[in-house]
Amino acid sequence: MEKDADGFYTPATAAPVEDTKEAKETKETELEKVADKKDAPADDTDLVQSTFDVEVTLADQQGDPNSPLYSVKTFEELGLNPDLLKGVYVMGFSKPSKIQERALPLLLADPPQNLIGQSQSGTGKTAAFVLTMLSRIDFTKNKTQALCLAPSRELARQIMSVVVAMGKFTPVTTEYAIKEHLPKGASRITAHIVVGTPGTMTDLIRRKVLDVSEVKVFVLDEADNMLDSDGLGEQTLRVKNMLPRSHPVQIVLFSATFPDHVRSFANNFAPKANKIELQKNEISVDNIRQFYLDCRSEEHKYEVLVSIYTVLTIGQSIIFCQHRHTADRIGQRMTAEGHKVASLHGAKDASERDAIIDRFREGREKVLITTNVIARGIDVMQVNMVVNYDLPLLNERDNWGNKEDARPDIETYIHRIGRTGRFGRKGISVNFVHNKQTWDQMQEIEKATGKQIIRVETDSVDVMEETLKKHLK
Numbered sequence: 001m002e003k004d005a006d007g008f009y010t011p012a013t014a015a016p017v018e019d020t021k022e023a024k025e026t027k028e029t030e031l032e033k034v035a036d037k038k039d040a041p042a043d044d045t046d047l048v049q050s051t052f053d054v055e056v057t058l059a060d061q062q063g064d065p066n067s068p069l070y071s072v073k074t075f076e077e078l079g080l081n082p083d084l085l086k087g088v089y090v091m092g093f094s095k096p097s098k099i100q101e102r103a104l105p106l107l108l109a110d111p112p113q114n115l116i117g118q119s120q121s122g123t124g125k126t127a128a129f130v131l132t133m134l135s136r137i138d139f140t141k142n143k144t145q146a147l148c149l150a151p152s153r154e155l156a157r158q159i160m161s162v163v164v165a166m167g168k169f170t171p172v173t174t175e176y177a178i179k180e181h182l183p184k185g186a187s188r189i190t191a192h193i194v195v196g197t198p199g200t201m202t203d204l205i206r207r208k209v210l211d212v213s214e215v216k217v218f219v220l221d222e223a224d225n226m227l228d229s230d231g232l233g234e235q236t237l238r239v240k241n242m243l244p245r246s247h248p249v250q251i252v253l254f255s256a257t258f259p260d261h262v263r264s265f266a267n268n269f270a271p272k273a274n275k276i277e278l279q280k281n282e283i284s285v286d287n288i289r290q291f292y293l294d295c296r297s298e299e300h301k302y303e304v305l306v307s308i309y310t311v312l313t314i315g316q317s318i319i320f321c322q323h324r325h326t327a328d329r330i331g332q333r334m335t336a337e338g339h340k341v342a343s344l345h346g347a348k349d350a351s352e353r354d355a356i357i358d359r360f361r362e363g364r365e366k367v368l369i370t371t372n373v374i375a376r377g378i379d380v381m382q383v384n385m386v387v388n389y390d391l392p393l394l395n396e397r398d399n400w401g402n403k404e405d406a407r408p409d410i411e412t413y414i415h416r417i418g419r420t421g422r423f424g425r426k427g428i429s430v431n432f433v434h435n436k437q438t439w440d441q442m443q444e445i446e447k448a449t450g451k452q453i454i455r456v457e458t459d460s461v462d463v464m465e466e467t468l469k470k471h472l473k
């Protein structure tokens with residue numbers, strides 16, 4: 001198995017499964033998390049502790065038929081093999097979520113069928129596709145049988161940690177297809193499951209390091225992004241075109257969003273797929289409260305951000321900027337002024353990126369300043385606040401190639417705010433607006449998502465802090 005998977009479900013410290021009592025297992029897993037964090041600095045204790053409280057509300061939500069976490073079934077009833085059931089319980093999952101309950105029977109049916117699945121951020125899509133991959137592997141063969149693509153190395157590493165944790169009681173072997181991971185000159189991958197990003201995956205298949213002749217399952221996480229021609233569409237299609245034609249390959253697409261312009265492409269990519277889709281008005285979860293801070297200028301945005309630093313560190317927070325240089329600039333400035341923050345974006349070295357996101361997962365960094373690189377999929381339970389320092393924008397260009405007044409990128413907004421409020425937890429998102437253009441953009445986001453964005457006064461730091469804090473607890 002991979003050694004450098006993030007390790008936040010470290011198999012070595014997992015408690016044995018003795019019975020299936022929900023309460024016991026939930027507690028066991030929380031204890032694992034505590035055990036995993038034993039080396040963390042003392043100020044992390046609150047973060048770990050708070051997950052105990054949250055589990056209580058979780059049980060309530062899983063019993064509410066209107067919640068995306070609700071299910072009438074148990075994992076036993078979903079047709080998983082006993083080794084995978086053990087993996088699921090060791091992770092502390094006592095009941096499936098709605099998407100898991102609905103998707104798993106379709107995904108595990110024989111003969112295999114394609115699936116396009118949509119469900120709000122943080123509702124458990126990863127487990128649905130990871131269990132599918134693990135269920136379809138023939139462990140007697142040392143051949144790659146499942147591929148999974150994600151838009152960033154951070155997300156690929158996170159998915160791998162779920163594969164490793166859920167497959168703990170199976171002999172599964174895994175390998176990454178991400179930049180600067182394989183030792184130079186590595187000539188052959190035979191791991192059952194390969195998780196990575198599309199460019200590196202294409203490269204490994206082309207160079208025949210990765211033999212895909214026995215691949216049976218092909219998963220795209222964040223599928224709308226992976227298929228979008230403005231995004232990673234071309235590279236993803238290349239991978240698909242290299243898959244075997246001698247036997248059917250089950251294609252599984254998941255995302256919280258499927259905007260109209262990628263829908264027909266998704267249907268062609270995964271022909272005759274079963275579909276699980278939400279109503280448009282259910283697209284974001286209700287447990288994330290949204291706010292905006294009315295700033296006077298770019299400089300005022302920075303001052304306001306600094307003035308709410310205490311709120312940013314109550315739990316953990318992610319601050320999204322439109323550009324890498326903004327993330328660097330505000331990161332450096334805040335650090336110089338004595339605040340502890342980390343910044344992460346695509347221009348940093350692979351090893352530095354890994355180290356930063358790992359520190360953030362461990363709670364050693366509480367404030368992460370970043371770009372859209374981690375807008376999707378990243379799952380850090382203690383993140384209770386997302387700041388849109390810059391609103392997400394579509395990079396629209398006019399016929400002459402000049403940038404026009406950019407329109408808001410609604411899908412990215414939904415994914416960004418979904419970094420908080422994971423699996424029913426409480427979270428807040430805060431948008432910074434500073435002129436007519438950003439105000440209009442925010443109005444468009446409010447209209448498109450159908451959820452109110454509440455104004456917070458910026459004249460008084462006390463009022464700002466009090467308002468935000470009230471919704472964090």
Ligand SMILES: Nc1ncnc2c1ncn2[C@@H]1O[C@H](COP(=O)(O)OP(=O)(O)OP(=O)(O)O)[C@@H](O)[C@H]1O
Pocket residue numbers: 092093094095096097100119120121122123124125126127255256376377378379381418419422423
């Ligand atoms: N049945 C379950 N019971 C308890 N916790 C669960 C269950 N399923 C998933 N989780 C937890 O919920 C969190 C969110 O799950 P996951 O990351 O799969 O969400 P997602 O739907 O893929 O979100 P996104 O759209 O942001 O990628 C994870 O921490 C995961 O461990």
